[in-house]
Amino acid sequence: MVKVYIDLGHEGDVKGMDPGAVANGLKEANVVLEIGKYIKDMFAEYENVEIKFSRLGDKNFSLTQRTNEANAWGADLYLSIHINAGGGTGFESYIYPGAGSKTQAFQNAVHAKIISKKVFGKDRGKKQADFHVLRETKMDAMLTENGFIDNKTDAAILKDRKKLIEIAAGHVEGVAEFLGLKKKPDPKPISTPKPDGRMHYVQIGAFSDYDNAEKLAAKAKKAGFDVYIKSE
Numbered sequence: 001m002v003k004v005y006i007d008l009g010h011e012g013d014v015k016g017m018d019p020g021a022v023a024n025g026l027k028e029a030n031v032v033l034e035i036g037k038y039i040k041d042m043f044a045e046y047e048n049v050e051i052k053f054s055r056l057g058d059k060n061f062s063l064t065q066r067t068n069e070a071n072a073w074g075a076d077l078y079l080s081i082h083i084n085a086g087g088g089t090g091f092e093s094y095i096y097p098g099a100g101s102k103t104q105a106f107q108n109a110v111h112a113k114i115i116s117k118k119v120f121g122k123d124r125g126k127k128q129a130d131f132h133v134l135r136e137t138k139m140d141a142m143l144t145e146n147g148f149i150d151n152k153t154d155a156a157i158l159k160d161r162k163k164l165i166e167i168a169a170g171h172v173e174g175v176a177e178f179l180g181l182k183k184k185p186d187p188k189p190i191s192t193p194k195p196d197g198r199m200h201y202v203q204i205g206a207f208s209d210y211d212n213a214e215k216l217a218a219k220a221k222k223a224g225f226d227v228y229i230k231s232e
């Protein structure tokens with residue numbers, strides 16, 4: 001079983017919590033939470049993978065608590081999801097400066113899958129930065145910045161449910177490719193018998209005495225069947 005820790009950036013849309021970047025009627029904490037919920041559903045389709053989220057709601061949770069939790073859990077991968085701000089547009093991803101080739105391969109896989117969804121107008125590139133969650137994690141770790149909340153075009157993307165689903169899919173497919181995850185087998189299809197062009201009646205009795213027919217009909221009705229008496 002492979003363990004993937006998904007860190008949804010910031011805390012929540014509640015007083016006393018860090019909402020992340022705020023602009024254009026959006027709060028970063030809410031947007032990444034919505035992406036995270038789609039990610040949760042999508043990972044359920046894969047076998048031999050266990051997912052843990054830093055939060056799946058509003059929660060006071062510091063960066064140190066996040067990295068401590070992932071380290072203690074023994075995560076194999078750490079994926080932190082954020083929305084950018086500060087003037088710019090497009091998608092970029094980060095790993096720790098000088099991270100090894102395995103972490104680079106992780107970044108390559110996830111970055112490429114997200115770009116392949118063609119949600120963002122610009123690929124800002126694969127970058128490196130000394131972020132807490134990249135530095136303090138013991139496993140391969142990367143962080144995505146999914147568009148700029150303070151850019152009108154990117155904000156419109158982040159308000160579009162279908163595009164958030166695509167962004168989520170990019171993350172999940174990238175992780176799945178990097179780890180070589182396989183989808184669970186499809187449930188067996190239910191076979192539907194072909195109609196043969198005739199009608200088939202269910203009959204439970206035939207009587208020459210009408211009263212006997214009525215008695216049986218009443219019994220069947222009581223048992224919950226729809227009943228009618230057909231006289232010929």
Ligand SMILES: [Zn+2]
Nearest residue numbers: 009020082083
């Ligand atoms: Zn952030």
